[in-house]
Amino acid sequence: MKEGAGMEAITFLCPGCGAYLRYDGGREKWVCDYCDSEFTKEELEQRGAAVEDSSYEVSPGDSGEQGKLEFEFQENITEQEEDAHLRAYHCPSCGAEIITDDVTAATFCVFCQNPTVLPQKFSGKYHPSAVVPFETDKKQAQEAFLKLCEGKKLLPDGFTEEQRLEKITGIYVPFWLFDCSADFDYHATGEIHTIWSDSRFHYTKIDLFHIHRAGTMDFAQIPLDASEKMQDDLMDALEPFDFSKAQPFDIRYLSGYLAEKYTYEPKDLYERMTNRISPGVQRQAGQNSGRYHSVHSIRCDTKFKSEKQDYLLLPVWMLMSRYKDQNYLFAMNGQTGKIVGQLPIDSGKSVKWFFLIFLISLVITGILAFLVGGVLL
Known part of the structure; x- marks a missing residue:
């Protein structure tokens, strides 16, 4: 496990209510799912919507005191070599532990969905020259998945259930x-x-x-x-x-x-x-x-x-x-x-459909043979 001292993480917060922001490709804006606010890139630059390192400023509607949320990097003390590439962080929102690997640079808490960015992963030679932003949203991706599965009779039962659709994830x-x-x-x-x-x-x-x-x-x-x-x-x-x-x-x-x-x-x-x-x-x-x-x-x-x-x-x-x-x-x-x-x-469904088609073909063949025989007589 490599030493992680000095590692920082960033969460972008809504200037209005203090909840986290996410980028919405369809609207080309940063949106807050709690107060329904929307912000352009220029507006965020003016209002400074980010929490860095281990603290963040509460929204203007709060008491005015500066709130402290731990967002510390913890050394992975596991003795198993195959786990040595893992990194553990604390979610600034709910305190849950977030586990990432060496290459993960942006993630979110599985408990509260708080999005987290690790800027150090994109420093130095790993700093991208550009990014092509999302122009579609999760709902469109879910609809595309359902359309892909539409009419596929041999899919396993439950393959398009809502729980699976929720696991569709946007990745850069x-x-x-x-x-x-x-x-x-x-x-x-x-x-x-x-x-x-x-x-x-x-x-x-x-x-x-x-x-x-x-x-x-x-x-x-x-x-x-x-x-x-x-x-x-x-x-x-x-x-x-x-x-x-x-x-x-x-x-x-x-x-x-x-x-x-x-x-x-x-x-x-x-x-x-x-x-x-x-x-x-x-x-x-x-x-x-x-x-x-x-x-x-x-x-x-x-x-x-x-x-x-x-x-x-x-x-x-x-x-x-x-x-x-x-x-x-x-x-x-x-x-x-x-x-x-x-x-x-689904192999079971495949076998059932094979026998069903086979039986139908036998029936049709029998009917045709009967009709042809009747005509000859």
Whole structure:
């Protein structure tokens, strides 16, 4: 367990009633669920709605004295090595213990839902250059999940119950954006077929052409998730994100959501980046080959170079469900609403539907056989 002295945590409080604030992507404002107040970023900057370190100022309607709420970092004294990465904090609202790991940078108390941000996790090299704020809310994510499950007869019973819907959580996922250049050297063999015939024979003439193209392609803002916890294929499937709406990093956007710092450096993602780009390079290099009847023996040698990578946080709504020792993930792009998901199948229901369809097909076959036999007679 690493020493945690001097660690701070921040909770953003409503200037009106002192309750916690959360960022609402649909309204693009910070909202208070207790007094229904709404604040823009400029209003928060003017009124200073944050509690830092171990104290906060009570709202103007209170006694005027400064209230003290403990928000201390506790050293994890566990002797088990696998737990050494855990960190324990006290919730400033209810006093409950909040457990996080090394990469968690924004979380909330499971007892009182008090949102908490740990700014130290985003300091130094872990400071993002930008954040794409949520533009959808939890209700929209729940509706998208229900729509995804709609009509799925083989889902386990209770899979769409309200208790499960409440577990859908907004997460700011760390991403690296790569700018990359690709120097390519493309070689292939093209064939043009000429066919004719006379009174005796059919002829086919095949002309072979060596296709050679070389050049440089530039790619910008290739997103790759930088968290070892996330499934890469599902994160890729959530694209595209509109990076023109990215905002300079402001930790207040994290209030009310989970957030993590990156666990993969750009060098760890370089091979994955090149694997994503390579098919596109070859496809672009081979364009305008339509005049050939066939193209084969393709070889595309490519040298990649990336000198610029930007670190930012992207919004994702997620629900992880476990069914029969297997994890199933639902995810929704928190900006565009695009959804991807893995849904479990109840094996018992699958067997029942198989036999039901089998019996129906037997009945239909029997009826058709009877009708055909009656006509023949």
